[in-house]
Amino acid sequence: MGAALSKAKQMVALVKLRVAAWRIKRQIPSQQHWAFCYDMLQKVSRSFALVIQQLGPELRNAVCIFYLVLRALDTVEDDTSIPTEVKLPILQDFYRHIYNPDWHFSSGTSHYRVLMDNFRLLSTAFLELDQGYQMTIEDITRRMGAGMAIFICQEVETVDDYNEYCHYVAGLVGYGLSRLFHAAGTEDLASDELSNSMGLFLQDLKYEENSEKAVQCLNDMVTNGLIHAKDCLQYMSALKDDTNFRFCAIPQIMAIGTCAICYNNVDVFRGVVKIRHGLTARIFDETKSMSDVYSAFYEFSSLLESKIDDNDPSSALTRERVDAIKKTCKSSGLLKRRGYDLEKTQYRHMLIMLALLLVAIFLGVLYAK
Numbered sequence: 001m002g003a004a005l006s007k008a009k010q011m012v013a014l015v016k017l018r019v020a021a022w023r024i025k026r027q028i029p030s031q032q033h034w035a036f037c038y039d040m041l042q043k044v045s046r047s048f049a050l051v052i053q054q055l056g057p058e059l060r061n062a063v064c065i066f067y068l069v070l071r072a073l074d075t076v077e078d079d080t081s082i083p084t085e086v087k088l089p090i091l092q093d094f095y096r097h098i099y100n101p102d103w104h105f106s107s108g109t110s111h112y113r114v115l116m117d118n119f120r121l122l123s124t125a126f127l128e129l130d131q132g133y134q135m136t137i138e139d140i141t142r143r144m145g146a147g148m149a150i151f152i153c154q155e156v157e158t159v160d161d162y163n164e165y166c167h168y169v170a171g172l173v174g175y176g177l178s179r180l181f182h183a184a185g186t187e188d189l190a191s192d193e194l195s196n197s198m199g200l201f202l203q204d205l206k207y208e209e210n211s212e213k214a215v216q217c218l219n220d221m222v223t224n225g226l227i228h229a230k231d232c233l234q235y236m237s238a239l240k241d242d243t244n245f246r247f248c249a250i251p252q253i254m255a256i257g258t259c260a261i262c263y264n265n266v267d268v269f270r271g272v273v274k275i276r277h278g279l280t281a282r283i284f285d286e287t288k289s290m291s292d293v294y295s296a297f298y299e300f301s302s303l304l305e306s307k308i309d310d311n312d313p314s315s316a317l318t319r320e321r322v323d324a325i326k327k328t329c330k331s332s333g334l335l336k337r338r339g340y341d342l343e344k345t346q347y348r349h350m351l352i353m354l355a356l357l358l359v360a361i362f363l364g365v366l367y368a369k
Helices: 002-026 032-044 046-052 057-078 084-097 110-117 119-126 131-152 159-184 192-200 212-226 229-237 242-262 277-286 290-305 315-331 348-368
Strands: none
Touching: 032 046, 032 057, 032 110, 032 119, 046 057, 046 242, 057 084, 057 110, 057 119, 057 131, 057 159, 057 242, 084 131, 110 119, 131 159, 159 192, 159 212, 192 229, 212 242, 212 315, 229 242, 229 290, 229 315, 242 277, 242 290, 290 315
């Protein structure tokens, strides 16, 4: 009965998410440069695009440009066809290029090449932001580009190296978002430590080989990431604006859920492992308060805990960090039952019903307009 109820909740949430996505497309500004930026945002990260659209118009534009500028910078870093002597000055000077609509450097593949080939449109949109937003984006781009340049010439060989690199490519994102919130006048300026943890907890994990050692390495990386969870909870509990809260909370819940599904999971090396669309839709729909965040963190931490193998070298530290997360959530006094389930389920007939329901709702919204 519980599983059926969970599936039903996922179906309803999926309908709401699809309708929200349709409404978002209607909100895209008509000017060419803004239309391009929001179109690119949808193409390079659909889930993040949905979260961004919940912000107010001014802050939404700033965060959209911030995200795309850093994706463009990341595209240059990841393009292995660019010689080091060419790549280094581009990374180090990228923060200057965002002020120049005439600057152009073709790199990357697929949507990222389109972004780079039309960088003038991104620059044009950036130049329309208020100065406070521009200064934040410039500063974070400068620091991130400098950090990336360091690790173009230096291998990541130790855990300290890994943490330093992650600070540059992820922690600084947290810095930037906190400063954008502050520039908008919606939040107090969060500490660098908490902002860093917010960015680091969203950092994607990268894996290379399929073996017992690789799974142990994976578990160690997940465990390393869990240290930031308590800081993230503290950061989110201090947010005042509801739209800023949801913007931050939804990705963080997705992050702890991804940790739970990836932990001790050899399938990570065999294909794409991620949270199901139905559960993602529920998270989008149900995340409205710190009670929802504490409940999600508690449940996903419990799921991760159930997968710990005592023979794993980092198992003791994993348990310690999971216990700390669960204790923080429980001590809030705000826990409630969510029933989040990461396991795969088969419900093709329900998906057909959902498709029909989506069509009905879509037509109803159209006629209502």
